[in-house]
Amino acid sequence: MKLRLGVIGADDSLAIIESVMREFPEIEYLPIVYWKEEEILDLISPHVDEVDMWLFSGQVPYAMVSESGKVQVPMAYVPHLGASLYRTLLHLSHQLGIRVDEVSFDTFSPEELEHFMDEAGIAGGYKCLKHYEGAISADELADYHEQLWKAGKTKAAVTCLRTAEVELGRRGVPVHRVVPTRAGVISVIHMLLRTHEMLHFKDTQIAVQMMEIDPFRELAGGNFSTDEWQNAEIKTMEKLLRYAKHLQGSLKTAGPGRYVIFTTRGNLQEVTRDYETMPDLEELFGIRADLVTCGIGIGKTAYEAEIHGGAALLHAKERGTGNWMVFFDDKSVVGPLGRAEQITYRYDSEKLQELSQLTSLSVMTLAKLHSILKKRGSQEIHATELASYLQILPRSARRILIELESKGLAQVIREESPHPRGRPRKVYRIVWQSQL
Numbered sequence: 001m002k003l004r005l006g007v008i009g010a011d012d013s014l015a016i017i018e019s020v021m022r023e024f025p026e027i028e029y030l031p032i033v034y035w036k037e038e039e040i041l042d043l044i045s046p047h048v049d050e051v052d053m054w055l056f057s058g059q060v061p062y063a064m065v066s067e068s069g070k071v072q073v074p075m076a077y078v079p080h081l082g083a084s085l086y087r088t089l090l091h092l093s094h095q096l097g098i099r100v101d102e103v104s105f106d107t108f109s110p111e112e113l114e115h116f117m118d119e120a121g122i123a124g125g126y127k128c129l130k131h132y133e134g135a136i137s138a139d140e141l142a143d144y145h146e147q148l149w150k151a152g153k154t155k156a157a158v159t160c161l162r163t164a165e166v167e168l169g170r171r172g173v174p175v176h177r178v179v180p181t182r183a184g185v186i187s188v189i190h191m192l193l194r195t196h197e198m199l200h201f202k203d204t205q206i207a208v209q210m211m212e213i214d215p216f217r218e219l220a221g222g223n224f225s226t227d228e229w230q231n232a233e234i235k236t237m238e239k240l241l242r243y244a245k246h247l248q249g250s251l252k253t254a255g256p257g258r259y260v261i262f263t264t265r266g267n268l269q270e271v272t273r274d275y276e277t278m279p280d281l282e283e284l285f286g287i288r289a290d291l292v293t294c295g296i297g298i299g300k301t302a303y304e305a306e307i308h309g310g311a312a313l314l315h316a317k318e319r320g321t322g323n324w325m326v327f328f329d330d331k332s333v334v335g336p337l338g339r340a341e342q343i344t345y346r347y348d349s350e351k352l353q354e355l356s357q358l359t360s361l362s363v364m365t366l367a368k369l370h371s372i373l374k375k376r377g378s379q380e381i382h383a384t385e386l387a388s389y390l391q392i393l394p395r396s397a398r399r400i401l402i403e404l405e406s407k408g409l410a411q412v413i414r415e416e417s418p419h420p421r422g423r424p425r426k427v428y429r430i431v432w433q434s435q436l
Contacts, residue, residue, distance in 0.1 A: 003196045008032040009057025010162030020185045063134040078180040078188050080160045088178050098155050104128035104148045106141050107160040138163035149173050203266030206302050208309035211259045212293045243285045275326050277338040294324040319391045341389045345371035359407050382427045401428045
C-alpha cells in the first residue's frame with residue numbers, strides 16, 4: 001500500500017523535497033506551495049482526508065497546523081540543523097568573510113546551536129539568536145534581525161523562514177536562508193515510511209469484540225414463551241450479523257446472550273472514532289445501546305485478542321450494563337467509551353505492583369486512580385469525585401482514600417462544605433512521587 005503524503009512548503013524548500021520524492025515510488029505525494037503563513041490552513045483544508053501523513057518544509061508551518069488541531073494524522077518537518085546550517089555558514093565565512101558572531105540567527109534553540117558550534121569547532125560561537133516555540137510571523141523575525149543590523153551589531157541575518165527572508169530582502173537587510181538538504185529530506189522520509197508501516201501493521205491487528213446483550217428485556221410484560229425467547233435471540237443475531245458485516249468481520253455465539261465478532265483493529269478504530277465513542281447501534285442496526293455491554297480486545301493473534309476482549313468485558317461489566325471498554329496489546333485499558341469519565345490506565349507497572357503490596361488496594365484500583373489524577377491535571381481529589389470516575393459508592397471511594405492516607409500515600413489538605421447543612425468532605429492530595 002502506497003503512502004499518500006501531503007507536502008507543504010515554501011517554493012525553494014518544496015523544490016528540494018520534490019526532487020527527493022521522485023526516488024520513492026512507494027509514495028504518492030501532493031505538493032502544496034505557500035507564500036504567506038496565514039494561508040497555510042486554507043491550503044491544506046481541502047486535502048485533510050486525502051493523505052495519510054503530512055510533511056512540512058519547516059517548523060513554522062508544522063507548528064501552525066499542529067496547533068490548529070485540524071490534522072489528526074502523523075506530521076513531520078525537515079530540520080534545518082546539520083548540513084543545512086553548515087552550508088550557509090560556509091558561504092558566509094569563505095565567500096563573504098562574515099564571522100558567526102557577526103550574524104543573527106533564528107528558529108534554533110540555544111542548546112541546538114551551542115552543540116552545533118561545538119561540533120563544528122567554531123570558537124566564540126554565536127551572539128544573537130531569536131528562538132521561539134511553535135509558530136511566528138515573518139514580520140516579527142524581520143524586526144528582530146533588522147534592529148540588530150541597523151544598530152551595527154550584525155552584518156547579516158540567517159533565517160530558516162522563507163517569508164522572513166523575503167521581508168528582510170525587501171527591507172534591504174543582508175539575509176541568508178537555511179534550506180533543507182537532500183540528505184535531511186531523505187532521513188525524514190525514511191522515518192515517515194517506517195511510521196506508515198507500523199500504523200498499517202496496527203490497523204491489520206486482530207480485534208475481538210465481546211458483547212453481552214439482554215434482548216429479553218424488550219419482551220412485553222416480562223411474560224413470554226420459549227418460542228418468543230428463541231425469536232428474540234434470532235432477531236438479535238440478524239442485527240449483529242449486519243453489524244459484523246459493517247465491520248468486515250465474522251460473528252459467532254458464545255452462549256445465551258453472548259456474542260463475539262472478529263475483525264481488524266483499523267475497522268473498530270474507525271467505528272469508535274479512535275476508541276472515543278460507541279457506534280450508534282440503534283440508529284444503524286436497531287440494537288438498543290443500553291442493552292449492550294462490550295469488551296474490545298486487541299492482539300497480535302486471534303487468541304491474544306480474545307483473551308484481551310474477555311478482560312475488557314469484565315472491566316465493562318464492573319461499570320454496569322451499557323458500558324464499553326477496550327483492552328490493548330500493550331496492557332492498557334481505555335473506557336468507558338462515550339463517557340465523560342473515560343480514562344486510560346494500565347496495571348503492568350512494577351511500581352504500582354509495589355504500591356499494591358504496601359496497601360490493601362489492587363493494582364487495577366491504583367492504576368485507575370493514577371490515570372484519573374493525570375486526566376484531571378491535579379493530585380487533589382475527594383471521595384465523591386473519585387466515586388463518580390470509578391462508578392462506585394462514595395463510601396467505597398472514601399475507604400480507598402483512607403487506606404492511602406494510612407500508608408502515607410495521601411494527605412488531607414482541607415475540608416469543603418458543598419451544602420450549608422451537609423457534612424464537610426475531605427479533600428486529599430495523593431502523594432505518588434515519594435513512593436513511585
